[in-house]
Amino acid sequence: MATPEPLVRVSQAVLAYRERRVLDGVDLDLVSGRVLALLGPNGAGKTSLMRLVAGRLAPRSGSVRVLDADPFREPAARRAIGWVPQEIALYPRLTVAENLGVFAQLAGVTRRGRRAAVAAALDLAEIADVSGRPVGLLSGGYQRRVNIAVSLMGGPRLVLLDEPTQGVDLAARAAIHAVLGRLRAEGTAILLATHDFAEAGHLADRVAVLARGRVVREGDLAGLLAQLRxxxxxxxxxxxxxxxxxxxxxxxxxxxxxxxxxxxxxxxxxxxxxxxxxxxxxxxxxxxxxxxxxxxxxxxxxxxxxxxxxxxxxxxxxxxxxxxxxxxxxxx
Incomplete structure (x- = not known):
């Protein structure tokens, strides 16, 4: 069976802040319907790499392609990406449904299509029961699920998540994992930065370990573990x-x-x-x-x-x- 073309391809990417290299020749591929977990100590370059893939930053050299386009320069590539930051990026005084509506508008969803887009996100994240409540009154776990839901308003092909379960209890963690499992089953590619080994082991098909701005180990998780064992x-x-x-x-x-x-x-x-x-x-x-x-x-x-x-x-x-x-x- 032919290997599917990567949805994301990072080739020899270099990123520097004030002459200090934070990414140094990074190569990475990700195909649709797969989860790639980024692991590494603090300062290894995980968030910087995700910002490159999201089109928030441009590499000093090398290239980043999403759907064979440069996400930093091509709006169409950026529209294919859902970004879920580590911080809760929501309007606390608006209800869950109102937040989704605002982000649907920002994602370019037409007025006619917003109601269906909001309903689909509520269903996928299983948060319809709190749709009428202000976000600021929700638990941390629910807020993180809403944080994921708003990233889906544009129907992204790729979702980037930075520590999506940080600070939540076990029940909320399981609910968030279920959301990501449904996204993967629908064919969405997921790039996940986490310090939680159990989370990465449960969700990821592939892993990449970063250290000092370089990928020091990368590959199919089952295969890497089989070699180690x-x-x-x-x-x-x-x-x-x-x-x-x-x-x-x-x-x-x-x-x-x-x-x-x-x-x-x-x-x-x-x-x-x-x-x-x-x-x-x-x-x-x-x-x-x-x-x-x-x-x-x-x-x-x-x-x-x-x-x-x-x-x-x-x-x-x-x-x-x-x-x-x-x-x-x-x-x-």
Missing amino acids: TGAPEREVLLGAPAELAAEAVLRRAGFAPAEAGPAGPSLTWRTAGRPEQGLDGAALLGALRAQGVPAAEIRVRTPGLEALYLDALTPRPVPDAPRPLMAGASR
């Missing part, structure tokens, strides 16, 4: 206290990297995908780490998932003769 299982060290510098060095030598720190401070969880290479089982590894001053409380072994893929993509490969065997250090 041919190696050793993922190991996770749970610490009883934050690691001091010496303990951090031991963990990194053993092939571990910290999960992202939370608001409470440094991460107490360190993970690896297929490393360390010393061949220790969980109990032996726990003892070896403790013997070298690491405040390890528990070792978990599991099949690598998207978090492991992400860490593997971001973790520099060690020099082959650099790692010191963990047990040798423990025996001193």
